Every structure is written in C-alpha cells, then in structure tokens.
Amino acid sequence: MSALAFETALKGTQAYKFILSDLKMGLGHAYAVISSDDDIVDEFFTLIAASVYCENDNSACFTCAECRKILHGNNADVFHINENRDKIKVDDVSKMLSSVYIKSLSGRKLYFIHRADLMNVQAQNKLLKTLEEPPEGVTIFLGVANESAMLDTIKSRSRSIHLDLFDEETIYKTMLSLGYDENMSTVAAACCEGMLGKARKIAASPEYAATFNSALETLVSLGRSSDIVRLDGMIANQKNIGEFLDALSIIIRDILVVQKDGGMILSKHAYGKIASLAESYSPLALAKILGIINDTRRQLSLNVNALSAVDNLLFSILEVRHKCPKS
Ligand SMILES: [Zn+2]
Numbered sequence: 001m002s003a004l005a006f007e008t009a010l011k012g013t014q015a016y017k018f019i020l021s022d023l024k025m026g027l028g029h030a031y032a033v034i035s036s037d038d039d040i041v042d043e044f045f046t047l048i049a050a051s052v053y054c055e056n057d058n059s060a061c062f063t064c065a066e067c068r069k070i071l072h073g074n075n076a077d078v079f080h081i082n083e084n085r086d087k088i089k090v091d092d093v094s095k096m097l098s099s100v101y102i103k104s105l106s107g108r109k110l111y112f113i114h115r116a117d118l119m120n121v122q123a124q125n126k127l128l129k130t131l132e133e134p135p136e137g138v139t140i141f142l143g144v145a146n147e148s149a150m151l152d153t154i155k156s157r158s159r160s161i162h163l164d165l166f167d168e169e170t171i172y173k174t175m176l177s178l179g180y181d182e183n184m185s186t187v188a189a190a191c192c193e194g195m196l197g198k199a200r201k202i203a204a205s206p207e208y209a210a211t212f213n214s215a216l217e218t219l220v221s222l223g224r225s226s227d228i229v230r231l232d233g234m235i236a237n238q239k240n241i242g243e244f245l246d247a248l249s250i251i252i253r254d255i256l257v258v259q260k261d262g263g264m265i266l267s268k269h270a271y272g273k274i275a276s277l278a279e280s281y282s283p284l285a286l287a288k289i290l291g292i293i294n295d296t297r298r299q300l301s302l303n304v305n306a307l308s309a310v311d312n313l314l315f316s317i318l319e320v321r322h323k324c325p326k327s
Contacts, residue, residue, distance in 0.1 A: 002177075005196075006196050009196060010043060015164070016044070029139060029140065031142065034163065036195070037197040042143075048141065053070060054067050077106050077108060078109075079109070081096050081114065083114050090123045092123065097126070112143070166194050171199045178200065188202040188203035211238065211243050211244050216274075218314075224318070231314060232311050236307040236310045241310075245297055250267060254267050256287075258275050282326040282327065285320045285323075289316075
C-alpha cells in the first residue's frame with residue numbers, strides 16, 4: 001500500500017507535473033493550489049514536500065530518510081498552517097511570519113497554508129508583503145477551495161495550480177487499492193463528482209451504498225400508483241434525501257446511456273437492473289424525469305414537506321412514463 005492514499009492518482013496529475021517541472025527550474029515564491037476537495041489538497045502538499053526533499057531524485061519515493069521525515073512531520077523546514085481548516089486570523093499569519101525570516105538548515109523552507117481562503121481580509125493583507133518579497137529559499141503554498149474569497153492582490157502574486165477532478169476509472173482503481181470492494185468502489189466513483197476525498201468518504205459509509213440501492217429498488221418496484229404509498233414513507237425517512245436524489249439522477253443517466261449505445265455506465269455493478277429499466281422508459285421520459293428530480297431538490301430546499309415532495313416525485317415519474325411511452 002502507498003504511503004499516501006492518493007499517491008498514484010496525484011502523481012498522474014498535470015498539477016504535479018507542473019510542480020516537478022518548476023522544481024527543476026527553481027521553485028517559485030508562492031503557489032495557490034485550487035481544489036474543492038480538501039483531502040486531496042492535504043495529500044498534494046505532502047507529496048510536494050516529499051518531492052522537494054526526497055534523496056532519490058525528487059521522486060517522492062516515501063522510503064528514503066527525507067521522505068519519511070515528511071510523512072512523520074519531522075522536517076523542521078516544513079510548516080503547516082491551519083491543518084484543521086479553521087478560520088485564519090491576522091495573529092495566525094503574524095505567528096507564521098515570525099519564522100519566515102529565520103534562516104533554514106537546508107536552504108529551502110516550505111509553508112503550506114491549508115484552506116487559505118479561510119483567511120480574513122486583514123490576515124491576507126498581512127501575508128501580502130511577504131508574498132511580494134519572500135526571503136530567499138522560501139516557498140508558500142496556499143490551499144484554496146473558494147477562489148472568490150482570495151484578494152486579487154494575493155492571487156496575482158501566486159501561481160495558480162488547478163488540481164483537476166479525477167476521472168471515474170482513476171477513482172474506481174484508487175478505491176480498490178484502498179481495499180474497498182468493487183460494489184462500493186463503483187458507487188463511490190459514480191457519486192463523488194470527481195473528488196477522491198469525497199469518494200473515500202462514500203466508500204467508507206455503508207449508508208451511502210444503501211441509499212444507492214434504495215434509489216434503484218424504488219425505480220424497479222415503481223409499477224403503478226398504489227406502489228407510491230408503499231415507497232414514499234421509506235424515501236421521505238431517508239437520513240439524506242439529497243443523496244437519494246443524487247443516486248436517482250445517476251441511475252436515470254445510466255439508463256439513458258444503456259439505451260443510447262450501451263456504453264460506459266457509472267453503476268456497473270447494477271448493469272442487469274439498469275438494462276431492464278431501459279426497456280420500460282423512453283428517452284424523452286427519462287430526460288423529463290431528470291428535470292422532475294431537480295424540481296424536487298428545489299422544493300426540498302424551500303422546506304416543502306418531505307413526504308409530499310416525494311409523493312409528487314413518484315407520481316410525476318409514473319405520469320411521464322405513461323405519457324411518453326417507449327415506442
Ligand atoms: Zn524519498
């Protein structure tokens with residue numbers, strides 16, 4: 001097993017290639033690593049630090065003494081700020097800056113500010129001067145989930161690196177490599193919106209798989225309006241109806257894919273049931289159902305009673321299936 005959960009996936013990213021090429025040319029003063037997936041940013045920071053200090057040709061081998069120091073947090077020239085992703089105030093930045101000008105042993109100091117977008121304006125302004133003229137050998141990395149929270153002056157003084165979302169195949173393989181079974185890995189890859197951190201949370205949560213299966217069973221067993229009474233309470237009592245609706249959307253999109261060309265569907269583990277659902281819905285009906293699911297999300301966000309929103313949803317699904325029959 002890798003030292004980092006997402007090592008292989010991260011080493012394949014453009015973002016990492018960018019860092020490696022800068023490392024050869026000479027690291028810049030400041031970088032903004034942009035991603036809404038906090039877990040992946042944390043690991044990316046560790047990977048960067050290991051690459052900078054690794055004894056084996058900057059390969060982040062995670063076996064040499066320097067890499068091990070990084071993994072155990074024992075490199076005195078590597079600083080992590082706001083690791084618990086809390087608000088960052090001006091005092092926190094002052095504290096950080098008090099060490100910036102102290103000379104390092106290795107000649108290279110790295111500062112990683114986690115969720116730098118949680119810095120208030122005063123804190124960002126305080127950091128600005130150092131970003132403009134950092135001491136020799138200092139590089140500051142800003143983890144940014146929400147770019148709009150960063151001052152333009154900060155953005156213009158740091159190089160932006162977008163950690164792209166990951167494709168499903170990569171996520172699926174990564175989840176398998178972490179020991180999750182095929183079923184969980186598939187569901188996680190399908191539902192994580194390209195975020196590895198989210199995928200791991202989904203894979204680790206038995207409830208998520210149960211939600212997915214109940215969305216699938218709902219479609220399979222929704223035959224006539226009398227079924228609604230049997231199904232609606234079960235759905236309305238879901239701990240997270242939002243996740244239920246997400247799962248439902250994924251299944252509907254998969255049915256469309258199966259009808260179109262039988263190509264890559266997200267929920268591979270449920271192929272049989274999806275293929276048989278594809279027999280009873282027309283493409284037009286499916287497209288309309290996606291819209292109905294969105295309407296249901298909107299109603300719930302407006303605090304419409306969950307049971308009546310779910311009733312509406314199921315009735316509307318039956319109605320479009322009837323009105324837009326499969327030819
Ligand atoms: Zn190493």
